[in-house]
Amino acid sequence: MQAWHVNENGEPSEVMRLQEGERPTPGDGQVLLKVRAAAINFPDALLCRGQYQVRPPLPFTPGMEVCGETADGRRVIANPALPYGGFAEYAVADAAAVLSAPEALDDAEAAALHIGYQTGWFGLHRRAGLEAGETLLVHAAAGGVGSAAVQLGKAAGATVIGVVGGADKTAVARELGCDVVIDRRADDVVAAVKQATGGRGVDVVYDPVGGDAYAQSAKVVAFEGRIVVVGFASGSIPSPALGHALVKNYSILGLHWGLYHTKNPKLVQHCHERLTELAAQGAVKPLVSERVPLAGAAAAVQRVADGMTTGRVAVVLENGGAV
Incomplete structure (x- = not known):
């Protein structure tokens, strides 16, 4: 599969490399997700720079927010478990933290709803x-x-x-x-x-x-x-x-x-239910200003890091699309 790897810390456009590799193997309590879309967050740039509060071992794949597909075909959103982040064809997530993707949103919007x-x-x-x-x-x-x-x-x-x-x-x-x-x-x-x-x-x-x-x-x-x-x-x-x-x-x-994932995970689920209701009502809808293919992820992360974007930028894979 294709995945972006960070082998050393630095600016995203300089240290992110698109490489071929094996699909990640989920650990206990984890699931493999086929990535449909991954939203870019400012912390992705901090991860590349080695400045985020979480510092995964090198090499790692950034991408903290995805809409993906489970092995049984469920469309879900999740925060991937690093080092197997979302800027890849497949990612890994903790099974307990996987949430149903709102039907009212397409893949890029659903990915951007979470964090x-x-x-x-x-x-x-x-x-x-x-x-x-x-x-x-x-x-x-x-x-x-x-x-x-x-x-x-x-x-x-x-x-x-x-x-x-x-x-x-x-x-x-x-x-x-x-x-x-x-x-x-x-x-x-x-x-x-x-x-x-x-x-x-x-x-x-x-x-x-x-x-x-x-x-x-x-x-x-x-x-x-x-x-x-x-x-x-x-x-x-x-x-x-x-x-x-x-x-x-x-x-x-x-x-x-x-912290709520460990201190009070039930509140995360409650929040997701409320957000799903608001999305169905049209009260919230992530502003996805730009959708880029997997090959464009590094440049897009750099634009987010440089404050050159509005709303959210999403990496959309070929298997992803509108619902």
Whole structure:
């Protein structure tokens, strides 16, 4: 079979190599999946660089999110068990973590539903307790993680303010449903948020960026607001001023979605059921802006790493397609 291998750490376009090899052999409690589509995530680039919190032994195949087919023909979504990731014709996954692919979504969309939307659901509902009528600020609103949070926020009845970088991403954020879109390259984010909220600020901040984005969030979060820290795509991990959180009376919430697989896996299943319902209603639908063949995976991962994409980019194999 064909699979992308990382034999040394570095930039994805430099260290990913498409090679022929044997199909992986599942271990105890695992299943072999025929990959139909694999969604690209920013952590795939971090894996290549050796900067992710999980560091599989070299060589490994990246690809953390797939829609695949089981030996008995079931169409499923899963997070592959590294080192046998999803940028390959076959991947391995833990049987207990395999979920049914929503019928309302095609293969690329189904692959993109898992990590980003689960993260968004847990962040907004489990951690922040977002309520209808509240105001949600989403950083990187046109990106893979941010776009999921925008749709989930709208589905929850929130007013959504999206922060993006560039005019092209502004248009995408509006199409996703943002009530207000702020271009951080052209606008003063803090001033624009205060103007949009009448000076009150926002109830919930969803921050997958860190760095300057977090500093802006602390300035615009409202009384009893909640800042959900999802990741650090900027490469800068902020050091919150806890005295500021005290005097403004807001909460800083961390979210490591992967922990729920071991700490409370039933919640992952519950979340998937809810996401499947929302997909069937048309309330959420992953924005797959680009679909590339397996041969184009390395270049696509690099584009995601460089912040050159909107929504989600998916690798679609010949055996994959629309439902």
